Amino acid sequence: MQKELLTSSYDFTLPSELIATHPASPRDSAKLLVYDREKDLLTHTTFSEFENFIPKNCALIFNDTKVIKARLYGNKPSGGKIELLINRALNAYDINVYIRGKVKVGTEIIFNDDLVAKVTKLEDDGSREVEFFKASHKLRFEDLLPIIDKIGHVPLPPYIQRDDDKSDESEYQSVFAREEGAVAAPTASLHFTPEQHERVCKNFEHAYVTLHVGSGTFKPVEATTITDHPMHSEYYDISEDAKKLLDSHMPILSVGTTSTRTIEYYARNPHATKGEANLFLHPNNTPLRVNHLLTNFHLPKSTLLMLVASFVGVDKAQELYAEAIKEKYRFYSYGDAMLIL
Template sequence: MRTHTIPSDFALSSYDYALPQELIATHPTHPRCDGRLLVYHRTSGRIEHRHFRDFCEVVPRDYTLVCNDTKVLKARLYASKEGGEARSKNLREILFHKACGKSRFFVQIRGRAQSGALFRIYDHAKSPTRFCMRVLEVLESGLRVVEFSSRDSQSIESSAPLEIDEVYALLDLCGHTPLPPYIKREDTPSDSRDYQSVFARNAGAIAAPTASLHFSQKDFSRIKSLYEVCFVTLHVGAGTFVSVQTHDIRAHTMHTESYALSSQARDVIARDSKLLCIGTTAARVVEHFWRVGESEGVCDLFLHPGNAPKRTNALLTNFHLPKSTLLMLVSAFIGREEMRRIYECAITHRYRFFSYGDAMLIF
């Protein structure tokens, strides 16, 4: 019996590559403009090796920049299970995802946590706080539906569940910067600044739109004086780090993330202007809006070589994980073979990879 052959553009194995561990950036470049910038010219296939300080020298003035202004929550919490031994060394890690109701939220909890389990939230000094979390439901995906409460008395049962603004305040008070899973270290106070874009405004992301991290406040002020800039919002979720598991990438079920466009962004996209998307998240919003015409909602757009961009002219992005949808998105812009050539070049030239790493400009 003849087995079905998956075309190379859609075979998951085509998007794997070997990366030396030392090229994974665990800390950002300071100052931000000192980061390296690989420039790829689509018409000629030429590659330039620059630094991010050369951005305005490289990008023509007739491009409009589209930026994602989502703000990263301090989404990682630590807690002890009520009824157990409440010691700091026994703390459980909780990753907040998003709201799923007025006072209900999706979270991940490291280790077992059945429906009804109660957790006491700890602060940065690893001391217990008055905040608690109750597990309401365990989903097949592994996520838990929970509610948070403030325990002013000894009984958590009598306290009203917190709503989203109150939970965001809890995260800001007790939470930690949700560094990506491949950064094997504790977060530090500087990460709360470094893992946030200078134009972050709308809270809701649990991962940064990392191409945005290359701009300092000074650099971005200069850019706004030289280019038209507009903003979209896409709240980046944990799905951005999930590798595709299906052998044929077209069978992959894309994760969903909420988005919204400003009126200026809608007007810019609608007119005949050259768009440079700052990051894959901005590109996905632009391309989703171009296809469906809705100014806000849920984005599940999966760009790959079989679903190429229709409106975006240029892209600033980082270097992405093997077998990730982001790597496939880059291939949608420049083709799989060129993507592989560029990544081989980046590894040879010792570029720094992933969220705190160097950047690539495609135009």
């Protein structure tokens, strides 16, 4: 079998001290590894220099999703403690969640501010479906958002291994976040300061898509062959401005893997500007529309690392990651960045 299709080809060992538990400050002081595919040239710099590497006549696509306070702590009526992580809204009322603690259909979980979640379905993948109520009134998802903004917690990824604090409310959010619905940040976006984002947008064509990142983004590929992995699905919406750029011949620099999945899903489904995207990019399913990628450094055996390999191949991806480890780049959500040209 081709090694590109073997999950083991995407494994690597990361020293634990290279897992970033806090963001760089200021944001654009993070390291940036630039790889030029045409010249096979690698450059080490900082994110403050990012705009100097953007190719001329190139358009940037950003993901404007906004992270919600998706982690909730509550109790069963019996008093047992429960941790609930909102994954995604299935419709106006039914919410897919992950629950730490034993529950069955009909179990009610009580939170602060008179918020109650009722379990309506147990899914085979370990997730649960719930409906939320306040004062016996069933809540629509948009009515739930201001309540969890008050009582919920920032859903930091499990590898950060600390409780969220006040600073995460702003740090685990891009400066251009606008559309509420993500439970994980589009992390390549976290490096932009307001000033840098404004400069880039002033000097380059740009537009926004929305992809509400779900917790499935952290799910490792457990199948021996990557194509046997059940790819998670996430809600996306492509703005009219983004559609015009994507329908043009202008080269595209995609800010993050989430923007990339959105763009590439649209490239394969050109009449669908909103809906559910479940595209899995890897070396045997390479990009059709994105020319350049800005991204962070991702988990071993993750679909995100396989997406990176769809741009550069599995051997070069491993080579770039080995270089980043050697140079002590910081990995994962709050870590450093890589630009693939």
